[in-house]
Amino acid sequence: MTAGDVMKDTWPLLDQIPFPAIARGSLQTLQVNVGYRCNQSCVHCHVNAGPSRTEEMDEATIEVVLAFLKRRRIATLDITGGAPELNPHFRPLVVAARDLGVKVMDRHNLTVQEQPGQEDLAAFLAENEVAVVASMPCYLQDNVDKQRGKGVYDGSIRALQRLNALGYGREGSGLTLNLVYNPLGPSLPPPQRELEADYKRILSERFGITFNSLFTLANMPIQRFGAILLAHGQFDAYLDKLAHAHRGENLDGVMCRSLLSVDYRGYLYDCDFNQMLDLPLTRGSRARLHLSELLDDDIAGNPIRVAGHCFGCTAGQGSSCGGALKEAAA
Numbered sequence: 001m002t003a004g005d006v007m008k009d010t011w012p013l014l015d016q017i018p019f020p021a022i023a024r025g026s027l028q029t030l031q032v033n034v035g036y037r038c039n040q041s042c043v044h045c046h047v048n049a050g051p052s053r054t055e056e057m058d059e060a061t062i063e064v065v066l067a068f069l070k071r072r073r074i075a076t077l078d079i080t081g082g083a084p085e086l087n088p089h090f091r092p093l094v095v096a097a098r099d100l101g102v103k104v105m106d107r108h109n110l111t112v113q114e115q116p117g118q119e120d121l122a123a124f125l126a127e128n129e130v131a132v133v134a135s136m137p138c139y140l141q142d143n144v145d146k147q148r149g150k151g152v153y154d155g156s157i158r159a160l161q162r163l164n165a166l167g168y169g170r171e172g173s174g175l176t177l178n179l180v181y182n183p184l185g186p187s188l189p190p191p192q193r194e195l196e197a198d199y200k201r202i203l204s205e206r207f208g209i210t211f212n213s214l215f216t217l218a219n220m221p222i223q224r225f226g227a228i229l230l231a232h233g234q235f236d237a238y239l240d241k242l243a244h245a246h247r248g249e250n251l252d253g254v255m256c257r258s259l260l261s262v263d264y265r266g267y268l269y270d271c272d273f274n275q276m277l278d279l280p281l282t283r284g285s286r287a288r289l290h291l292s293e294l295l296d297d298d299i300a301g302n303p304i305r306v307a308g309h310c311f312g313c314t315a316g317q318g319s320s321c322g323g324a325l326k327e328a329a330a
């Protein structure tokens with residue numbers, strides 16, 4: 001399925017599912033989606049990213065992001081997409097944020113390193129001490145190629161070896177390389193620690209690859225994956241599975257408490273998933289806010305817009321942009 005295909009929207013169903021009320025805490029991370037263009041079109045992609053998407057953050061909005069980081073003294077800039085590196089303003093944004101002393105994370109799909117013009121990308125990331133969070137949904141070739149496309153596994157292995165050669169994932173280098181796992185289908189991810197041990201052993205034995213941590217994330221019942229669930233008649237069963245596995249203690253660690261999500265135009269959401277559902281962050285009577293309006297406004301305590309998809313964050317061991325909540329906190 002490609003981004004251009006007509007897909008059934010899961011929002012009308014998700015909107016009817018009640019979820020406990022939660023509110024924002026103090027802001028630590030600005031997660032910025034710099035565009036939907038991607039060299040891959042993965043089955044589970046909650047952004048519906050792909051090579052034909054043209055939406056991308058312009059220079060003026062990048063300037064607002066930098067002004068916000070500076071004014072609000074934000075600790076971490078989390079850059080996402082699509083493949084964020086395909087936005088021509090990606091590198092200037094990274095350099096300027098690092099100059100401000102901000103920690104920068106790149107949500108990196110690995111194979112983008114082999115796109116034309118990206119030959120020096122790994123070296124650029126290392127030079128700027130960018131923390132790399134890379135998607136690697138399985139250590140087995142068939143599963144990766146099935147979920148992310150033919151040839152993605154081999155390209156990902158080469159990219160990981162390139163990052164390792166620069167020091168990424170090696171103890172004491174200061175260059176963080178974390179991998180992200182999400183299941184192939186409508187099931188909850190297995191325990192993060194056990195899977196991480198398997199990944200470390202197999203990638204090291206077969207390819208000499210090392211990395212810091214594995215984050216396990218549940219697939220969100222939205223966008224491309226949501227449409228597939230509907231098409232296969234699996235939506236209700238998957239939502240039941242998530243809701244039954246809900247754990248109240250995970251509510252404290254969900255990423256929307258400390259992260260603010262910005263779309264490519266500069267509009268704000270409680271998280272990336274809400275961004276993809278077009279559920280903007282609301283404030284008082286304001287139905288949609290732009291980052292430029294929050295330069296002097298602290299949104300701690302603001303209610304978070306929740307619905308049925310949020311069980312994807314609180315089911316079982318929980319999921320956040322830093323992986324399983326229980327184990328991340330342990």
Ligand code: SF4
Pocket residue numbers: 038039040041042044045046047048049050081082083109135148
């Ligand atoms: S690499 Fe990431 S952004 Fe690109 S299509 Fe796959 S999941 Fe979506």
Ligand code: SF4
Pocket residue numbers: 254255256257270271272273274304305306307309310311313
């Ligand atoms: S999907 Fe997760 S991160 Fe987003 S608002 Fe719901 S609980 Fe928070």
